[in-house]
Amino acid sequence: MVVFTTFAPIFNTLMKKKLKVGFWEFIARIVLKNRIVILGVIVFITLFLALQWKNIQFSFTEANLLPDNHIINKEYNAFLDKFGEEGNLIVVGVKDDAFFTPKAFAAWTxxxxxxxxxxxxxxxxSISDLKKLQKNESxxxxxxVPFVDQSQTVNKAYLDxxxxxxxxxxxxYEGLLFNKKNGTIRSAIYLDKKIVNTAHRKDYIVNDFIPKIEAFEKETGIDLRVSxxxxxxxxxxxxxxxxxxxxxxxxxLLTSLIFFFFFRSYRATLIAIIIVIIGVMWTFGLLGLFHYQITVLTALVPTLVIVIGIPNCIFLTNKYQQEYVAHGNKARALQRVITKVGTATLMTNLTTAAGFATFIITNSELLKEFGIISSLSIVALFFLCLIIIPIYYSYQPVPKEKHLRHLSRNYTKVFMAWIEKMVKYNRRHVYLVAIFLFLISSIGAFKIKTSGSLIEDxxxxxxxxxxxxxxxxxxxxxxxxxITIxxxxxxxxxxxxxxxxxxxLQETIEEIPELSKPISILNLxxxxxxxxxxxNPxxxxxxxxxEQSFILGYAKNATKNTQNNIMKSYVxxxxxxxxxxTFMRDIGTGNMATIENKLWTKINKIFPSDRYKVVMTGKALVFEKGTKYLLDNLLMSLLFAVFLISLLMxxxxxxxxxxxxxxxxNLLPLMITAGLMGYFGIPLKPSTILVFSIAFGLSVxxxxxxxxxxxxxxxRNNWKIKKSVFATIRESGLSMFxxxxxxxSGxxxxxxxxxxxxxxxxxxxxxxxxxxxxxNLMLLPCLVLTLNKSLTNKQEFIEPKIDVLSKPEKETKDSDK
Structure with a gap:
């Protein structure tokens, strides 16, 4: 309310003047005439969002790439409701002949x-307190009954x-506690299912479990394997x-060093760093405000803010210095930072945000949260850059000559001259190279494979x-x-x-080399x-x-009377x-589909659907289906990004x-990337799927x-195409570079x-x-020259209904500087 009351008279006055000035002139006046108030609002928002950090939590489950209402998710949740969390098993293994010695066995116990x-x-x-079934006829x-007599474990012969x-x-216990062929031993540790998806799991693993494992290794010299x-x-x-x-x-550090290398100004570098740090703080604040968890994707957003924010600072700082060099008036230069590039900067940030926002339509909560946080952070970053940079330079001295030398450095001149030469004299060669790259990349794109492994990354x-x-x-x-039956x-x-x-069915499972020996009530x-x-084995x-009447009778009594045994969760x-x-190797999406088809063929054969309902689920299957879902939706999200950005254009x-x-x-680089993925064997998976929409939004x-x-x-040049194209390369090419x-680098x-x-x-x-x-530096100007040969007036550039582009002015040295 205080902020609104403060702004109200200023806003009302400026709204009356807005009709007489352009949109960005109006924004520039607000920013430059109300610097203290605006900076105060930014500080207030930053403090408010910083207070939301207390709500930030890390995700304690794997990435679920499927929509909540997807049939695979429904089946998996139904399984959890019936049997509880299935991912609660920790295994500790050892493959060492010294294990069956008194000292090591005592330490293990x-x-x-x-x-x-x-x-x-x-x-x-575990072997140390293993129980075996024994018949009680009475x-x-x-x-x-105990399998091991602890009083005898000091005897090496007894352990053998x-x-x-x-x-x-x-x-x-074969396949569960030991590998008969290789002599490997392991213990199965089942955690309380209530803590598996909570912060208590981390506390236990880090503070209790790992220290005890390390103590055993130090005492015995035996290397334990844990998974x-x-x-x-x-x-x-x-x-x-x-x-x-x-x-x-x-x-x-890296982007700041590059920024300093370009501008050779500590002041310019400092404000760029401050802006992106505020942007990072806002990103964490948004995560807390929306109560989103930090996942493998949202963890990337703070870095993205830095990587995207520094180029914004570069573009605006470069424009300020170019304007100052053009007419030597600091006030006018600051105003034109906003008025001349306001729309372009807004549009570039909107297209970048659109590239991320396309993930919102995938119906995956993981990608939705990533899309929302990243797109909001990018838009917020735009306003931070557009507001803070002019305000900051308004309090700073005018740029010194050494700060402006980058505008005419030899290496930039040589590079831009080469670009101009290619566009002016070698346009046909540019097209031939582009077509060649497209055709070669298309062949490579057909070689891309998919992967849906939980552990591959x-x-x-x-x-x-x-x-x-x-x-x-x-x-x-x-x-x-x-598998539930x-x-x-x-x-x-x-x-x-x-x-x-x-x-x-279990015999079929055992025949598949990628699957482990299954566990079920059948084993008992x-x-x-x-x-x-x-x-007798x-x-x-x-x-x-x-035999069934008396043996199953014994088994039912054992199951009923024994509450603390491994089989209690299998019926x-x-x-x-x-x-x-069963447990599976890291096999990828294609092999998973083969195994799934083999199992379903057997299931459909032996379990009639009118008498049995069989469901296949589990973490590995859910992740594989999620990957396939994302692959199926990749084209849709990319097309949506293209459509959305086209609307902006x-x-x-x-x-x-x-x-x-x-x-x-902008589509050509995407095709080149797809080709490289095919040729170098980089599969499509949840991480690489994101590349195309993000890169397209940034490249445009x-x-x-x-x-x-x-x-x-x-x-400015009376609609002369060639002159305008090369003037554009000289004006914007350096900032684009x-x-x-x-x-x-980012x-x-x-x-x-x-x-x-x-x-x-x-x-x-x-x-x-x-x-x-x-x-964009070579093919784009070539296309502009080719497609606009017939342009003789404004017909190809109809004025928008809202004039958000500033009018070019005749540059003069002002006496009031």
């Missing part, structure tokens, strides 16, 4: 006991016997958080990623794939006919038969029709729905030819700057990431922007 005592742990299955049930007995006589979704999520999230600081710091040089590979090698993966009747799971069908039933025959099998409370869990120029001219130089900025300046030059270098910062997807995102956008710069 101690480690498992300490972990089991934690409130965050729900259940531990009670007609099975009892769980335990090892032999485990590998030969305990098929129930599982809770562990991977936590360390992966910590890596992302660390990279946020890295990206912000490096991008700010994780940092390869980290210990937890190497542990993932270890468990893939030893136990066929750690990514859960779930609804028998449509209570206690239908324990029917022998159902168990036989499940057994047939087979183990029950083995226990009934006094633990030859009887680890389904009971026959003759629902009514006995109607069974769950089969129509509003700006009201010329169909200019829309065509603006699109061709140079086009707008060029065409806006071109239109002004036409009116500067901003493109900053964007290229996005290259992402290549410092340990995450493959982030590296690909930064590298591909940087390459696209580099080609975009050359395309």
């Amino acid at each position: 101690k480690l498992m006991s300490e972990l089991k005592a934690q409130k965050a742990v729900d259940l531990i299955i 009670l007609q049930t099975f009892e769980l 016997t335990i090892k032999k007995d485990l590998f030969q006589n305990m098929p129930f 599982g979704m809770p562990y991977i999520r936590t360390l992966n999230a910590m890596s992302i958080m660390n990279e946020i600081s890295l990206f912000i710091g490096v991008s700010l 994780m940092p390869k040089n980290t210990g937890f990623y190497q542990d993932i590979l270890f468990f893939e090698q030893e136990f066929d993966g750690i990514m859960p794939l779930e 609804d028998t449509k009747r209570k206690k239908g799971v324990m029917k022998l006919s159902t168990l036989r069908k499940m057994d047939e 039933v087979k183990y029950s038969k083995q226990a009934y025959y006094n633990g 030859e009887y680890y099998d389904l009971p026959t029709s003759q 629902d409370s009514t006995g109607q729905v069974a769950r089969i869990t 129509v509003f700006m120029f009201r010329s169909f030819k200019m829309v065509v001219v603006s699109l061709i130089p 900025d140079d086009t707008i700057h060029f065409l806006a300046q071109y239109r002004q030059e036409l009116t 500067y901003t493109s270098v900053v964007l290229f 996005f290259s910062v992402f290549m410092l990431s340990d995450f493959g997807g982030t590296v690909a995102l930064g590298g591909l956008i940087a390459i696209t922007l580099a080609f975009g710069m050359l395309s």
Whole structure:
């Protein structure tokens, strides 16, 4: 209210004057005549948004790329409602002959006991306190009795016997606790499902779990391997958080150094840094204000603000210095920073924001939040730049000669002269090169493959990623794939006919090399038969029709009486729905589809749809389907970006030819990028999918700057096309070069990431922007010259209904400077 009251009289006065001046002259007067008030409002907004930081949280789940109402999401949520969080398993593995020695085994037992005592742990299955089924004939049930006599573990011979007995006589635990072929041992640690998707998971992993693992390794000298979704999520999230600081710091340093190199001015560099820092603060404030979580995508937005903000500062600072050199009047130069480039800067920021905003239409909450935060941050950044830079320079001395030397440096003169020469004398060669690149890139684009792996983009040089590979090698993966079988009747799971069908399906799963040995109630039933025959492993099998009445009776009693066993989560409370869990390797989208088809072929064959309802779900499948969903929607979002930006161009120029001219130089770099992805084997995945819309929105900025300046030059040069084109190159070419270098360098910062997807995102956008710069400096003016040969008057540039472009003035040295 205070702000409104302060602004009201100023606003009313200026609105009366607005009819007599242009739109941007009106804005310039507001900014330059009310500097203190405007700066106060910016400080107020910054403080308000800073107070919202307390609401910022990091995402504790994997990126869900599917809409909430998608059938895959509905099935997965139904599974969670029935069986709880499936990603609550941590595995600790060891492959060392020294494990079965008294010292190491005692340390292992101690480690498992300490972990089991934690409130965050729900259940531990480990050799040290392993239970085996034993028949109790008097009670007609099975009892769980200790597999290891702890009093004998000081004896090496006894431990060797335990090892032999485990590998030969305990098929129930094969694939879960040991690899019989390689001799690898592991423990299964099931966390409390209530903490898996909360901050308590990180606290437990970092403060309790990891220190105990490290203490064991230090005591025994044995290297432990740790994996599982809770562990991977936590360390992966910590890596992302660390990279946020890295990206912000490096991008700010790099872009600031480039800015200083161009302008050789500490004052200019300082205000650019202040502006982007405020922009970053606003971005974090918007995340808190909307209660959005920091995800792998929203974590990139602060760096994007820096990378996009510095070019804005470059363009406005360069225009101020050019204006001052032209007429030597500081006041007029500051006013024209707003009036002459206000529309062009607004449009460039709107097109950049539009490139990000297209993700809002994907129906994916993850991409929606990314699109909303990034587009709002970019628009806010535009106003910060347009307001703060003129106000700042109004309090500063006029530019010194050394600050203006960059306008006539030799390397810039040589580069711009080469551009002019190519456009003037080698237009045909420019077209031939463009056509050649398009054709070659088109061939490469057809070679692009897709990938939908949960772990593919994780940092390869980290210990937890190497542990993932270890468990893939030893136990066929750690990514859960779930199959639920609804028998449509209570206690239908324990029917022998159902168990036989499940057994047939599990045999198919075991035949697929990318999948691990499955776990289900079927394993317990087979183990029950083995226990009934006094633990003979030859009887680890389904009971026959003759055996089922008494063996399944024993098994039902054991399941009923034993609440703390691994099978309690594999049948629902009514006995109607069974769950089969298998784990899969990092196999990618194409292989996942093959495996899925193979499983569904078997499922449809053995489970009639009128008697059973079978659902396949799990983290790995949801992520793969999300990737496919994004791929299917990529073209739609890109076309929407093209359509939206074309509308902005129509509003700006009201010329169909200019829309065509603006699109061709910006679509060519996208095709070149697609070709490079195909030739170098870079797959389409959630990270690289973002490249095209983002790069298009950024690349078209140079086009707008060029065409806006071109239109002004036409009116200044009496509609002479060639003269106007080359005047435009000289006027805007330098700023386009500067901003493109900053964007290229800024996005290259992402290549410092340990995450493959982030590296690909930064590298591909940087390459696209580099080609975009050359395309806009060379192909664009060539197209303007070719398509506008017949232009003799204003017919190709109808005045917009709202005159937002400033009129070119005759430059004179004023006496009132």
